Amino acid sequence: MRIKVTKLLNTRVGGAHTTYQTGAVREPGDEIEVTGTVQGEELDGNNTWYKVGDDANSHYWSGGAEQIDGVGSNYQQWMIDLNLPEIWGRYAGTGVGVAVVDTGIAPGITDLFYNQSKYYVYGDNVEIKDNAGHGTFCASLVGLRNTSGNYVGVAPGCNLFACKISEKRTFENTERDAQRYADAINWCAKKTDIHIVSISWSSSISNAATLSLIQEAINNAVANNKIVVCSIGNSIVYGDTRKYYPACLKNTIGVGMVPDKENGDPCINEFLSVVTNGSQIKSYNQNNELIADSGSSFATAITSGIIALMIQKMNFSYSFAAITEKLAAMTQKTTFIITEDGSSQVSFDLPLLKPELLLNFFNDVV
Known part of the structure; x- marks a missing residue:
């Protein structure tokens, strides 16, 4: 701004x-x-x-x-679509703590500030530095300061925390390494200055004991007034309904990208709470390069930023139930036709975040 x-x-x-x-x-x-x-x-x-x-x-x-921001500002189109420039005139997520659970965060990124003394890593000899880029991309979307002319962060006034659960974009051994979700979430639950746990990293987990550990951690976080926002995952097959975690556990907000034939579709199941922009989103990678990428990961980071704006608007008087209720009120069941070459059309009614309803919340329009 x-x-x-x-x-x-x-x-x-x-x-x-x-x-x-x-x-x-x-x-x-x-x-x-x-x-x-x-x-x-x-x-x-x-x-x-x-x-x-x-x-x-x-x-x-x-x-x-x-x-003096106006038409000539370097906003991304999805920001304009969501009415974010108007919302930023009053709210920036100031004072809201957002922990990004991912591949870490890279130093030296333009306008990307995070707590360098308080962070989580999954091992004693592990550095918080992001070598994969996914964590930096998502953290920038949540809370880049937006002072250099490139508008990336949804909540530029928030306080970012980094939690590193993997060195690469996939776990080396999912059934073993997935316990890191629980460890990172429990770490966040103890921090009074963290309000949102943003997890754009999703995994297919079959081990019941591991899922139970993660569920207990999520319940612990919610009991400590944290909002756990998770990526629902990206479809691999046509009309994909498979479950990825932690999104497909209780007490989470599952986020997917708006279906886009060119850029991908979300997984679609009963844990999907909201879909929003996730196609060709620009953010910074670990090399301080502004690049475009698509996926439910980035819709999740955007939603976490929006929730940070909401918490500031609510003057920090919030709960998981209140946030989910208000977020649901900003969505509208919308029919999407998902097709694949050589296959018949399939329609899904998905909870689309509606820009006018989002703006109504910040303008106190009932």
């Missing part, structure tokens, strides 16, 4: 209040990149402040500046 100063404006270092230290004085016409808005001291009837997201925790009172 970008703002233009309209009158002499003090930089407030440390918070959204005039009692905080005064930094540089910004003059009319100055343009400043900010991550979003927060509620702070009320001045002249206006308590909205712009948050920069820098190390100094700088803020600017919105009464002395105006948002």
Whole structure:
């Protein structure tokens, strides 16, 4: 988000209040990149402040500046489709902690900030550094700051945490390694500053004991007021209904991509809670390259970012039941025709996230 100063404006270092230290004085016409808005001291009837997201925790009172993002901004089309630029005028997921359970996170990524002292890795000699790229791609979608001109992060004001459960894009031994889901989720459950556990990594697991461990961890996380968001998986066969985990366990929000003949379809089963954009989504890989990719993994990261915006909107007064209820109210059963060359058409009614219903939530329209 970008703002233009309209009158002499003090930089407030440390918070959204005039009692905080005064930094540089910004003059009319100055343009400043900010991550979003927060509620702070009320001045002249206006308590909205712009948050920069820098190390100094700088803020600017919105009464002395105006948002100048517009048609020319470098938004991705799916962001416009979901009305995110309008939502970002008030909410950026500020203060919401999101843990991304995946292949880790790469250092040195443009605008990607995460907690470098508090993270989970699956072994004593394992580094959090992402060598596969999937974790970095998903983390960027959740919470990239969006200050460099490339709009990627859905909740640019959130606090990111990284959980590494694999070095590669697949487990070496799924039945053995899948217990890492439980370990990572339980780690998140203990952290009071984590609110969302985003798992874009899905696996086919047949071991009942392993599934029980993961279910217990999810239940533990929900009992500690965490929202567990999981990828439903991508179809391998035509009209794929197979179950991938952890999404197909209780107390999760299962997310799939909108079916797209060119870019893929989600798995379709009773655990699918919402479908949203997942085709040709741009984000950063481990080499700091902005690339496009498709899949339910990325629809999951987008949904986790949206839930971060929701939690800020709800002033952190939320529960798993409340989030799932409100998210369901933003969806509408929509018929999708899924075809494959040489096969007959099959139709599915899927819970599509509707942009107008999403915007209604943030505008308090009942």
